[in-house]
Amino acid sequence: MHKLSLLKTSLLTLVLGLSSYAQASTDSATEKNKIISAGASVTQIINALDANDQVVAVDLTSKGLVEKSTPKVGYHRQLSAENLMSLSPTHLVGSNEMGPQSTLNLLEQSGVEIDIVNSGETVKDLLTRIDQIAKLTDHQDRAEKLKQKLNVQLDKINTATANIKTPKKVLFLMIHDGRPINIAGSNTTADSIITLAGAKNPAATSISNYKPISGEALVTMQPDIILLSTRTASKIKNMQDLIAQMPLIAATPAATNNALLTIKSTALIGGLGLESVNEALKLNQAIYP
Numbered sequence: 001m002h003k004l005s006l007l008k009t010s011l012l013t014l015v016l017g018l019s020s021y022a023q024a025s026t027d028s029a030t031e032k033n034k035i036i037s038a039g040a041s042v043t044q045i046i047n048a049l050d051a052n053d054q055v056v057a058v059d060l061t062s063k064g065l066v067e068k069s070t071p072k073v074g075y076h077r078q079l080s081a082e083n084l085m086s087l088s089p090t091h092l093v094g095s096n097e098m099g100p101q102s103t104l105n106l107l108e109q110s111g112v113e114i115d116i117v118n119s120g121e122t123v124k125d126l127l128t129r130i131d132q133i134a135k136l137t138d139h140q141d142r143a144e145k146l147k148q149k150l151n152v153q154l155d156k157i158n159t160a161t162a163n164i165k166t167p168k169k170v171l172f173l174m175i176h177d178g179r180p181i182n183i184a185g186s187n188t189t190a191d192s193i194i195t196l197a198g199a200k201n202p203a204a205t206s207i208s209n210y211k212p213i214s215g216e217a218l219v220t221m222q223p224d225i226i227l228l229s230t231r232t233a234s235k236i237k238n239m240q241d242l243i244a245q246m247p248l249i250a251a252t253p254a255a256t257n258n259a260l261l262t263i264k265s266t267a268l269i270g271g272l273g274l275e276s277v278n279e280a281l282k283l284n285q286a287i288y289p
Contacts (some may be wrong), residue, residue: 035136036089037059038092040061044274048146057072063090079103085110112129123154146158185204196276224259238258240256
């Protein structure tokens with residue numbers, strides 16, 4: 001009887017020991033991660049997975065997505081190796097837009113893992129990115145719940161756009177001081193948002209990526225609506241301001257109907273993201289009230 005009791009005690013100790021070891025292994029897997037998130041799309045997913053405790057710093061495009069006390073390391077395209085290395089990160093996670101390459105090389109040589117996640121413009125790309133970041137942060141179980149939530153949003157958009165017979169023509173303009181006005185063609189997040197919203201991007205058939213556009217070329221597309229980022233809209237506040245930048249816009253239905261809308265700048269960074277889908281739903285509601 002005494003031997004049986006000792007055996008039970010030993011087995012219980014072994015089970016508890018293995019359980020503690022498994023928990024310790026899981027904890028160490030996440031505790032060792034010190035992630036710098038370079039790009040709003042990546043930071044949005046990290047937050048949605050409730051993995052922000054693994055983040056030690058973010059780039060400037062993510063500053064509105066984290067606590068004020070979280071260090072900011074500059075713009076994701078212009079990262080400084082010295083600034084990043086001072087934070088002793090284990091991982092730098094971002095899209096294929098982050099750089100420069102010289103910084104990435106220096107970090108990699110210093111033992112920092114460089115994780116360039118899927119940066120595509122489709123819903124499939126977004127789902128892949130969620131899986132990649134979930135694996136990196138050891139939150140695969142939360143990824144499934146996040147994807148379910150995303151699918152609910154997409155179903156809502158699909159229902160809203162199912163009966164649209166004549167899609168509105170929407171052009172997205174990128175405007176920076178001292179540079180030519182650029183238009184979003186195919187293979188851009190702006191185009192994906194416009195399409196998801198149930199509208200048509202007339203530039204997508206002839207232009208890919210972002211390209212400069214003349215006033216004459218824009219007029220031939222006859223957009224019903226002009227779309228700007230919130231960053232651009234902080235300077236160009238209304239249609240009159242836009243016409244002052246490109247006078248020929250006055251000859252479009254968008255100008256005639258004063259149809260100028262905005263989407264969040266952070267929804268356009270690093271491929272189609274969670275915020276991009278939110279903005280597509282809002283855009284749909286604004287275009288087809």
